[in-house]
Amino acid sequence: MSQKSSCDAAAENSENKSLLSCLDETSGTLVDTETVSNAKSKGLEISYNSDEDDDDHNDDNDSNCPELGNSDNFIRSEVHEQLIEDSSKQCHIEDDSLLDQWMALETSPLPRPLWKLSSSACFVYEACGGRVFVQRFSLQYIYQGRTGCVNTVHFNQHGTLLASDGDYLKVFLWDWLHEQPVLNFGSGHKSNILQAKFLPNCNDAVLAMCGHNGQVRIAQLSALPGTQMTKRLVKHESASHRLALEPDSPFRFLTSCEDAVVFNIDLRQTHPASKVVVIKEDDKKVGLYTVFVNPSNFYQFALGGQDQFVRIYDQRKIDENVNNGVLKKFCPHHLRSYNCPAYITSMMYSYDGTELLANYNDEDIYIFNSSDSNGADYVKRYKGHRNNATVKGVNFYGPRSEFVMSGSDCGHIFFWEKSSCQIVQFLEADEGGTIHCIDPHPYLPVLASSGLDHEVKIWVPIAKSSMKLAGLKNVLKVNKQKRDSFSLHHSYFFDNHVLWFLMSHMTQTNWRGIRIEIGGADNSDSSSEEEENQENS
Secondary structure, eight states, X not given: OOOOOHHHHHHHTXXXXXXXXXXXXXXXXEEEHHHHHHHHHTTOXXXXXXXXXXXXXXXXXXXXXXXXXSOSSOOOHHHHHHHHHTGGGEEOOOSHHHHHHHHHTTOOOOOOOOOOOOOOTTHHHHHTXXXXXXXXOEEEEEEOOSSSOEEEEEEOTTSSOEEEEXXXXXXXXXXXXXXXXXXXXXXXXXXXXXXXXXXXXXXXXXXXXXXXXXXXXXXXXXXXXXXXXXXXXXXXXXXXXXXXXOTTOSSEEEEXXXXXXXXXXXXXXXXXXXXXXEOEETTEEOOEEEEEEOTTOTTEEEEEEXXXXXXXXXXXXXXXXXGGGOSEEXXXXXXXXXXXXXXXXXXXEOTTSSEXXXXXXXXXXXXXXXXXXXXXXXXXXXXXXXXXXXXXXEEEXXXXXXXXEEEOTTSEEEEEETTTTEEEEEEEXXXXXXXXXXXXXXXXXXEEEEESSSOXXXXXXXXXXXXXOTTHHHHHHHHHHHHHHHHHHHTTTSOHHHHHHHHHHHHHHHHHHHHHHTTOOOGGGBOOHHHHHHHHO
């Protein structure tokens, strides 16, 4: 039986003059009845669902109302947009029961565990998707390379090596199982490295990299000692945050950038970089933070960046004169407003390409069905983390994408069981307060994480019993309060990715100062001006 919301109580006791609070599902902030009255006076319609409607909604858990965005007994999103402008009438979630109510929205009971002990050849593969292992993750190793935050970590195809890089302009390769560094080399980048990935099926001989200076480079790891290991392929006009590998291809990958340009890289070509598309909305360029290739259809790729839309393209059908080349666009319906400040920091496809996972800045994480029609609403929503300070990653975990995981500004790694949207694990992973990247091992129940701490951490399911999620509620409350406060008082005031750049630049400057004090920068690790001129010619 559904529980009556505070909004229903307020409606039934309208003669009561005391302020009664109701919860706006689209933001989770509290709105008093005086505010609702003001909204009505401005001609905005307020609609509520009855308990019968609520029961119907629970019977059809995944159906999404375009107007309400999956809300039960809550104010419509149009009212929320007006209330954001009248921020003095809003306050934070202070009551634990209201926090529980907000977190419980759009969740369902956890499914029964399907994994069990067996002698099957797929035992390890299946175990990676078992909740019992996720709930026993614990810190095993810490690797510390050099001074500077670590922006990204990535396992190679066979899971034997781990690459890490960041603000110190070097790339480190680790034999993570034996806790030993294998190689470190100058990346050739002259600003922060933002991502590095091993290309598949090349015997770990090629590592692709992109950075804050817009350069996309490769490192030839099989090169002889003393020879030039890195080569620039293309230079974007702004920061290039993400690479998208084509599954099984040792030659091809995509790059995205804040200049709104997507390049296709083919290492077999004399000139490997070719422009695929320039992303626009109403003739205005949309800067990009993330790109991902559909693992079931290599021609299709998805993009996210400095607006609220997930865009899907097909390389065979791109025509910028028709709908700007977009095949499909998705967005949570309560974020469709033209003035919505939400944007996408990271995104990825599920293992079979049927789902798209998107992490929104200072909002929640959403799943879209990639086969849905253009403009469809989300199908799942994951709450509790905070994504504000950096361009933060998101990932699936498990051989069949059974879990969703993300870092958070509170320094924790969150795990949600995908089908129920419930938090099943959270790990304290970064004393600096922000997790940049989480990468799962390709076939073992192992994770690597990195963040503002100058370390790479390895997590394995070695805890003697399932974690009890102690302190989770307090973390959720603080994250929600900080998010609401920032949304109400800092919207449109300061672009968060600019803040991230300044933080990273300060870290990099400090590291350069250290290098100068101990004898100057190692110029042999960076590309020379002569190389730059040759590449530009």
